Amino acid sequence: MKKKTYNVAVAGATGVVGKEFLKILEERRFPIGELRLLASEKSAGTRLEFMGDALPVRLLDEETFKGVDIGLFSPGASVSALHAPRAAKAGCVVIDNTSQFRMDPLIPLVVPEVNPEAIALYKNKGIIANPNCSTIQMVVALKPIHDRYKIKRIVVSTYQAVSGAGKEAMEELSEQVKSLFNMKEPVVGALPHRIAFNCLPQIDSFLDNGYTKEEMKMVNETKKIFNDDSIKVTATTVRVPVFVGHSESINIETVKPIDPDDVRKLLKSAPGVTVLDDPKNGVYPMPIDVADQDDTFVGRIRRDDTVPNGLNLWIVADNLRKGAALNAVQIAEILIRDYL
Numbered sequence: 001m002k003k004k005t006y007n008v009a010v011a012g013a014t015g016v017v018g019k020e021f022l023k024i025l026e027e028r029r030f031p032i033g034e035l036r037l038l039a040s041e042k043s044a045g046t047r048l049e050f051m052g053d054a055l056p057v058r059l060l061d062e063e064t065f066k067g068v069d070i071g072l073f074s075p076g077a078s079v080s081a082l083h084a085p086r087a088a089k090a091g092c093v094v095i096d097n098t099s100q101f102r103m104d105p106l107i108p109l110v111v112p113e114v115n116p117e118a119i120a121l122y123k124n125k126g127i128i129a130n131p132n133c134s135t136i137q138m139v140v141a142l143k144p145i146h147d148r149y150k151i152k153r154i155v156v157s158t159y160q161a162v163s164g165a166g167k168e169a170m171e172e173l174s175e176q177v178k179s180l181f182n183m184k185e186p187v188v189g190a191l192p193h194r195i196a197f198n199c200l201p202q203i204d205s206f207l208d209n210g211y212t213k214e215e216m217k218m219v220n221e222t223k224k225i226f227n228d229d230s231i232k233v234t235a236t237t238v239r240v241p242v243f244v245g246h247s248e249s250i251n252i253e254t255v256k257p258i259d260p261d262d263v264r265k266l267l268k269s270a271p272g273v274t275v276l277d278d279p280k281n282g283v284y285p286m287p288i289d290v291a292d293q294d295d296t297f298v299g300r301i302r303r304d305d306t307v308p309n310g311l312n313l314w315i316v317a318d319n320l321r322k323g324a325a326l327n328a329v330q331i332a333e334i335l336i337r338d339y340l
Contacts, residue, residue, distance in 0.1 A: 011038045069093065137296045137319075274297050300313060
């Protein structure tokens with residue numbers, strides 16, 4: 001007999017994504033029996049609002065997953081590496097938002113609009129991986145195009161909000177702007193250089209090939225989600241002084257001849273996509289318009305005449321919602337509908 005409610009644990013509950021988990025669980029009326037809020041020793045003992053109640057934050061330890069059905073994790077990769085297998089062993093299905101398990105061949109990497117069938121593979125290890133925020137919005141928009149035209153190459157440049165680096169980076173941008181307006185030297189700490197009124201062509205650390213870890217996540221995760229190693233992907237990821245909302249300039253080449261008007265029609269009917277594409281009247285997606293929105297927004301759809309079958313797109317999404325918490329909750333909704 002199917003359960004009516006499910007016990008849910010949120011690991012990393014006091015972080016930016018953790019708080020977004022709570023907001024989305026409440027908005028979508030997820031059928032929760034017991035909700036356990038888990039965090040490090042530093043945050044344990046504080047309280048967070050949920051459904052009108054102030055719930056205590058408990059210490060994340062070995063014993064916290066007994067009787068839990070679903071774990072929504074965003075505590076950092078090293079913490080997930082330790083606690084996600086423990087939670088799975090206790091019978092909890094973990095949906096992990098960190099980078100720890102994404103490329104494990106036995107663990108599904110899921111975007112519900114793209115590859116929901118992969119959720120069934122959670123039985124391998126009791127863990128489902130949530131992709132990188134910049135990857136999620138890109139594949140949501142490209143999936144219908146790939147199905148129709150078969151994409152063979154993707155060139156993506158991202159313009160990523162500071163919230164992707166956590167609440168410390170958000171606070172740093174705010175404090176740097178205040179300092180500069182008051183003719184003071186801004187303090188740099190959470191990011192490699194000053195972010196206020198600047199762009200940083202570095203997200204995460206650099207690898208031997210000259211790319212950053214963030215850029216290679218987009219390359220490798222896209223191939224895994226599409227289940228297609230033939231797609232060539234190259235990325236440049238940039239941090240910009242925006243609080244919420246990642247933007248991406250994407251150029252694709254397809255096997256079949258591609259038509260921009262048909263792509264607009266495809267995307268208008270695609271799940272999780274909103275088309276804003278009337279550039280003559282100043283209509284195109286911007287971060288200030290997508291904050292707190294669930295969809296991935298697409299505009300500036302136009303042919304690339306430098307290659308036989310080329311297309312350019314501009315894609316924007318709320319990185320804390322679709323890029324993180326919402327995607328995980330959508331996975332959980334399918335999980336309880338079809339599997340638990």
